[in-house]
Amino acid sequence: MVLFLDIVPHWSTGSILVSDTKTNHNREIPMTTEIGSLLENYVMYFRGKTSNCSLFLSLNPRKKNQSIDTEDVRRVVRHAMKKEKIVGYWKGTHALRRTAASKLYNSKVGLKVTADILGHESLDSTVHYVKVDFETMKSITTPWPGGDLNA
Template sequence: MYKHRGLTEATLDIYQRTLVGLCTALGDDAHAYSAEALRAFVLDRARPHGIQNAKSITVAVRSFLRFLGATGQCPPGMEHAIPGFACWQLSAVPRFLVAKDIERVVGSCSDNANGLRDRAVLLLLARLGLRASEVAQLKFADIDWYHGCITVCGKGRHQEALPLSQEVGDAILLYLKQGRPSLQVPEVFTTVLAPLRALTRASVTHIVRSALRRAGVKSPVNGAHVLRHSAATAMLRQGASLADVGAVLRHRSPMTTAHYAKVDFGLLSEIAQPWPGVSSC
């Protein structure tokens, strides 16, 4: 999956947890897998989670079964036994934080080494809409100080350049000068206390959760992705087009960006048509 499909290590880590559970539940002999056992595993594994995690579990198991079938380790076509989960695109409103809450979260960081690192991380998420894994994987070689841009390695390991704003650049420089330990790794962000190592995707998510708790902000999503949604909605409300937002967030499909068109409730109320036979409010 890494070599031929372009998946990132973060995605493979998510898949691996599911597949380890599959092998633990059904055993190592894939020839003994039955359609009923596979369906039962997927349904049981997905039951405690939301629709997105359920879909991720389905994709992981199907991909694994296709690989086993192609290499002769299980009967071909077993992936068709895995049920799909209904998901209606654009059915929900994006979950985001308003501008004043974003400022409270960023402003909750202290002036010590931890705070300087956390502020730079939060600004990359909230201003540029980066994913948690993209912040964790950001390397010194990815920052072009002369041209004021950074190279981001996103989904499918596609590399794209994004403008580095003055605010975000200043926060990174301050962290590098006063907060980052002298650890010889290519990644920009590291832990502050021993054991010293580069941050992981989970570490970035923990930074966001801690900042939300410090700021006393009740977030609809308790993780880093809420700041990506917030960056998109802020750009729209400031007059950016959907195409501009899609370019910054590096969406492959315009339909993904169209999800954010519903955040302007005032405009939607002007164009919404009344239900037939019912007077408008």
């Protein structure tokens, strides 16, 4: 199944609207000032003129001025992985999703926020995506009375 990814920046609210997702729910994701500046530069100087308000457009000449779709994203990720000589069964778009989930969670935003950004309704789904950074967790925990964290 190929999904078109309609991603539209909402500059005034500092967010990105992701619609036409796998679950057919729209998601509004917060955007940092730094990400907003990078996206603004992309739109102004690199994307090219178009009447399409989607953030990312297909590079395929047969899909000129159309929003990117899942196959376009897969193709870009595969190309980048090949260029960087990244190998393994885990390479691809899903690996990026898992990495993003882990980085979000380990930056202390919490499991619920991570689930919301991923578009998960169930926290149980999100738990399978997140790899916990135990060294960071050890540094922010207090010792259990009578216990030893270094054992």
